[in-house]
Amino acid sequence: xxxxxxxxxxxxxxxxxxxxxxxxxxxxxxxxxxxxxxxxxxxxxxxxxxxxxxxxxxxxxxxxxxxxxxxxxxxxxxxxxxxxxxxxxxxxxxxxxxxxxxxxxxxxxxxxxxxxxxxxxxxxxxxxxxxxxxxxxxxxxxxxxxxxxxxxxxxxxxxxxxxxxxxxxxxxxxxxxxxxxxxxxxxxxxxxxxxxxxxxxxxxxxxxxxxxxxxxxxxxxxxxxxxxxxxxxxxxxxxxxxxxxxxxxxxxxxxxxxxxxxxxxxxxxxxxxxxxxxxxxxxxxxxxxxxxxxxxx
Amino acid sequence: xxxxxxxxxxxxxxxxxxxxxxxxxxxxxxxxxxxxxxxxxxxxxxxxxxxxxxxxxxxxxxxxxxxxxxxxxxxxxxxxxxxxxxxxxxxxxxxxxxxxxxxxxxxxxxxxxxxxxxxxxxxxxxxxxxxxxxxxxxxxxxxxxxxxxxxxxxxxxxxxxxxxxxxxxxxxxxxxxxxxxxxxxxxxxxxxxxxxxxxxxxxxxxxxxxxxxxxxxxxxxxxxxxxxxxxxxxxxxxxxxxxxxxxxxxxxxxxxxxxxxxxxxxxxxxxxxxxxxxxxxxxxxxxxxxxxxxxxxxxxxxxxxxxxxxxxxxxxxxxxxxxxxxxxxxxxxxxxxxxxxxxxxxxxxxxxxxxxxxxxxxxxxxxxxxxxxxxxxxxxxxxxxxxxxxxxxxxxxxxxxxxxxxxxxxxxxxxxxxxxxxxxxxxxxxxxxxxxxxxxxxxxxxxxxxxxxxxxxxxxxxxxxxxxxxxxxxxxxxxxxxxxxxxxxxxxxxxxxxxxxxxxxxxxxxxxxxxxxxxxxxxxxxxxxxxxxxxxxxxxxxxxxxxxxxxxxxxxxxxxxxxxxxxxxxxxxxxxxxxxxxxxxxxxxxxxxxxxxxxxxxxxxxxxxxxxxxxxxxxxxxxxxxxxxxxxxxxxxxxxxxxxxxxxxxxxxxxxxxxxxxxxxxxxxxxxxxx
Numbered sequence: 014x015x016x017x018x019x020x021x022x023x024x025x026x027x028x029x030x031x032x033x034x035x036x037x038x039x040x041x042x043x044x045x046x047x048x049x050x051x052x053x054x055x056x057x058x059x060x061x062x063x064x065x066x067x068x069x070x071x072x073x074x075x076x077x078x079x080x081x082x083x084x085x086x087x088x089x090x091x092x093x094x095x096x097x098x099x100x101x102x103x104x105x106x107x108x109x110x111x112x113x114x115x116x117x118x119x120x121x122x123x124x125x126x127x128x129x130x131x132x133x134x135x136x137x138x139x140x141x142x143x144x145x146x147x148x149x150x151x152x153x154x155x156x157x158x159x160x161x162x163x164x165x166x167x168x169x170x171x172x173x174x175x176x177x178x179x180x181x182x183x184x185x186x187x188x189x190x191x192x193x194x195x196x197x198x199x200x201x202x203x204x205x206x207x208x209x210x211x212x213x214x215x216x217x218x219x220x221x222x223x224x225x226x227x228x229x230x231x232x233x234x235x236x237x238x239x240x241x242x243x244x245x246x247x248x249x250x251x252x253x254x255x256x257x258x259x260x261x262x263x264x265x266x267x268x269x270x271x272x273x274x275x276x277x278x279x280x281x282x283x284x285x286x287x288x289x290x291x292x293x294x295x296x297x298x299x300x301x302x303x304x305x306x307x308x309x310x
Numbered sequence: 311x312x313x314x315x316x317x318x319x320x321x322x323x324x325x326x327x328x329x330x331x332x333x334x335x336x337x338x339x340x341x342x343x344x345x346x347x348x349x350x351x352x353x354x355x356x357x358x359x360x361x362x363x364x365x366x367x368x369x370x371x372x373x374x375x376x377x378x379x380x381x382x383x384x385x386x387x388x389x390x391x392x393x394x395x396x397x398x399x400x401x402x403x404x405x406x407x408x409x410x411x412x413x414x415x416x417x418x419x420x421x422x423x424x425x426x427x428x429x430x431x432x433x434x435x436x437x438x439x440x441x442x443x444x445x446x447x448x449x450x451x452x453x454x455x456x457x458x459x460x461x462x463x464x465x466x467x468x469x470x471x472x473x474x475x476x477x478x479x480x481x482x483x484x485x486x487x488x489x490x491x492x493x494x495x496x497x498x499x500x501x502x503x504x505x506x507x508x509x510x511x512x513x514x515x516x517x518x519x520x521x522x523x524x525x526x527x528x529x530x531x532x533x534x535x536x537x538x539x540x541x542x543x544x545x546x547x548x549x550x551x552x553x554x555x556x557x558x559x560x561x562x563x564x565x566x567x568x569x570x571x572x573x574x575x576x577x578x579x580x581x582x583x584x585x586x587x588x589x590x591x592x593x594x595x596x597x598x599x600x601x602x603x604x605x606x607x608x609x610x611x612x613x614x615x616x617x618x619x620x621x622x623x624x625x626x627x628x629x630x631x632x633x634x635x636x637x638x639x640x641x642x643x644x645x646x647x648x649x650x651x652x653x654x655x656x657x658x659x660x661x662x663x664x665x666x667x668x669x670x671x672x673x674x675x676x677x678x679x680x681x682x683x684x685x686x687x688x689x690x691x692x693x694x695x696x697x698x699x700x701x702x703x704x705x706x707x708x709x710x711x712x713x714x715x716x717x718x719x720x721x722x723x724x725x726x727x728x729x730x731x732x733x734x735x736x737x738x739x740x741x742x743x744x745x746x747x748x749x750x751x752x753x754x755x756x757x758x759x760x761x762x763x764x765x766x767x768x769x770x771x772x773x774x775x776x777x778x779x780x781x782x783x784x785x786x787x788x789x790x791x792x793x794x795x796x797x798x799x800x801x802x803x804x805x806x807x808x809x810x811x812x813x814x815x816x817x818x819x820x821x822x823x824x825x826x827x828x829x830x831x832x833x834x835x836x837x838x839x840x841x842x843x844x845x846x847x848x849x850x851x852x853x854x855x856x857x858x859x860x861x862x863x864x865x866x867x868x869x870x871x872x873x874x875x876x877x878x879x880x881x882x883x884x885x886x887x888x889x890x891x892x893x894x895x896x897x898x899x900x901x902x903x904x905x906x907x908x909x910x911x912x913x914x915x916x917x918x919x920x921x922x923x924x925x926x927x928x929x930x931x932x933x934x935x936x937x938x939x940x941x942x943x944x945x946x947x948x949x950x951x952x953x954x955x956x957x958x959x960x961x962x963x964x965x966x967x968x969x970x971x972x973x974x975x976x977x978x979x980x981x982x983x984x985x
Contacts, residue, residue, distance in 0.1 A: 197760040200755075201761055201824075204718045204719065205748060205775055205779075206748035206749075207778060215766075215774065220763070220765055
């Protein structure tokens with residue numbers, strides 16, 4: 014409590030604030046590791062087309078299943094393609110699809126949750142029961158249905174993933190809204206006669222934004238896993254596009270004697286997921302909404 | 311009696327700021343607690359009083375560090391002990407009673423079990439002995455039917471009863487020293503008086519030393535033998551309770567005592583300028599320098615030491631204390647306020663208003679009616695004149711805030727009408743009101759921490775009503791905001807601050823400014839000063855009065871604090887269980903004859919004067935529901951005359967002073983009974 018008494022007189026603009034948060038995140042080893050991994054993956058995804066040593070779709074019977082060497086760092090796969098090239102390119106689709114998917118999930122889930130939290134009553138009841146019903150459907154089956162009906166293009170995958178991962182955010186946003194809704198500043202805005210939209214925009218969103226963003230970051234890592242599972246099952250992106258899920262699926266039968274072609278994409282995928290998770294945790298801690306605080310003794 | 315059981319020597323506690331600077335929040339504190347003595351530690355929030363009290367049981371909050379000094383309990387330093395050693399002392403030798411017993415008790419364990427747990431830890435008694443001890447303890451803290459009390463859960467008890475259980479638990483280990491951290495702060499006035507009476511009795515009966523920490527000089531005055539006044543982490547005055555309260559020789563204590571509203575004074579209390587400096591902001595000079603009217607150049611440069619004055623048995627930290635000796639007769643003064651002219655028109659009328667919290671049944675929902683025979687608030691008739699301040703007074707559950715919400719349109723009424731200006735009926739539903747009516751009635755809330763959006767700057771907060779009602783923007787908006795800030799005595803530079811960067815008083819000023827931004831006719835004040843420190847409370851009350859005199863606003867002022875109400879209001883309505891008991895001009899309500907409930911309330915007020923003891927005329931029972939018929943106060947009335955109180959609603963009687971009382975006892979008889 015006494016810590017709060019020290020206040021900074023200087024006003025910070027938004028950029029400085031964002032920098033401050035990043036600094037706090039990086040001040041702990043777990044946050045620093047997470048940020049580094051995510052940054053590494055993003056930079057790789059941006060630059061990989063220019064640094065890839067081979068053509069990702071060049072099939073060559075002469076170089077089938079070569080072990081890692083100076084020429085092929087991560088070896089080659091069953092069609093003779095360079096695994097290193099395909100691994101560094103494999104993150105691009107996954108990152109793009111899941112990033113935009115998460116944005117969509119955040120938007121619709123967050124707004125619907127805030128709205129339900131604010132209006133309450135029957136509308137809230139009905140919407141939440143529908144969300145519950147969707148939560149009870151195994152999403153992968155529903156996804157398979159959508160993908161087999163509409164195809165596997167990114168235009169289908171992004172909104173579909175965004176929809177399925179957003180329903181969890183509805184609950185988080187609604188709960189966060191309930192935390193602030195009983196506060197007097199909302200009552201005060203109501204008594205003044207502000208419209209619901211104005212209350213949501215001015216009073217609620219600034220107070221629930223952090224909680225929803227953290228939840229969105231967590232969803233991003235889950236979506237990444239979900240997207241790769243789809244590819245693994247053959248319902249994600251179509252060959253010969255390099256993709257981690259697809260690469261694991263193709264190489265898993267040869268695991269016993271050509272382990273290199275399956276290990277590289279697994280490391281890529283899991284490191285990115287761990288990185289995002291660590292970053293999200295550090296983000297939550299930096300914003301001060303981490304619930305796992307130690308009890309005072 | 312003169313044996314010292316705990317002594318604090320040169321204790322400093324601090325923390326490291328984000329910039330890595332070391333900041334102390336307790337500076338060189340030294341004091342002694344004698345055996346059997348009750349010491350009151352008083353100070354405003356942030357003065358370090360709780361930190362000191364906790365250090366006295368060897369506990370330093372997370373994030374804080376022990377810088378220097380020692381806490382000697384029976385000549386052993388608590389701050390150097392291992393947690394094993396401390397375990398043996400805490401509970402057995404030093405016990406603590408927390409502020410909020412409701413949160414300190416485990417909700418899913420029975421009261422008896424929780425006391426038994428304390429006994430098992432701190433004594434070597436056997437099971438049967440412990441059982442006997444439990445009922446003994448429950449008896450000692452005067453809980454009703456102690457036999458069955460042990461089998462109840464905490465939530466089945468009222469706030470006062472929970473606090474008594476906490477006292478019983480603390481007494482289980484027969485401690486030598488009891489630490490009480492604001493033990494009565496969340497309680498109702500009558501309950502508070504009862505709990506304090508109990509504590510005083512226990513101190514005398516068991517010979518336990520007590521350290522009583524509070525911001526409330528009224529409570530401190532009732533229990534303490536000696537008082538320690540803290541300011542900005544230092545002891546500024548220490549001495550016998552009577553001396554401190556009657557003849558304070560430190561300017562801070564003097565100002566503090568003057569800023570407390572008193573029942574005997576009709577006007578507003580004098581306020582102290584400024585607020586307590588934040589830890590780390592004082593580099594040289596006296597910490598009270600900028601608020602002190604005795605200050606001179608010496609005070610700016612040098613900080614005074616705690617000086618012992620033998621003839622007064624007092625320690626004081628001031629260079630100029632001599633100026634305050636023998637001139638304290640003017641403690642009993644107040645600022646007279648302008649009263650409104652009584653011929654003004656009525657601006658708001660409540661006619662037969664009833665409000666129910668009962669859930670509508672399905673059938674009633676279809677017919678859009680509320681069928682509750684015994685609503686929370688019933689038959690409220692109040693006419694409010696333009697420019698007056700009317701206060702609604704009562705304990706928690708009296709329906710005072712409920713009525714306020716209904717006027718604001720936040721709660722639908724069951725029956726009755728709210729009439730605004732020229733007898734126009736105002737819908738009790740917010741959505742049905744037109745924007746101009748919404749503008750005309752504004753609310754100020756109890757806790758500015760909750761009523762200001764933490765993510766908005768002061769500028770954003772104040773621009774909300776200006777944009778909504780007057781469509782202002784750009785330069786004009788900014789000019790209006792600066793004007794508003796000036797009105798509440800805040801500078802222009804506050805515009806870019808966030809609420810967390812303001813002190814409690816400043817926050818409440820912003821809330822006041824926001825209400826006035828709408829240019830309202832009526833402002834509803836819901837316990838607006840109860841979350842504030844005393845010196846700040848006086849300033850806010852004075853500000854509200856000043857604004858009212860300048861702008862002719864009408865206030866509906868809800869409070870549980872009768873002294874505050876006495877200071878600010880022109881008229882008072884006393885409520886019990888959602889029914890009106892008494893209404894009249896404030897100077898008359900505070901005189902006899904009064905309704906028995908008003909009498910109970912007035913008797914329980916704690917004044918910062920050791921000579922004025924509260925009169926406890928009624929039990930502090932908490933009734934959950936208003937009685938279905940008869941007088942609302944029948945359950946607790948000390949003057950109940952018989953069956954008629956239970957069966958018939960008492961008639962209104964108008965006293966010669968002009969106050970109306972709702973009681974079966976004849977008003978003249980009531981007057982002679984109360985004399």
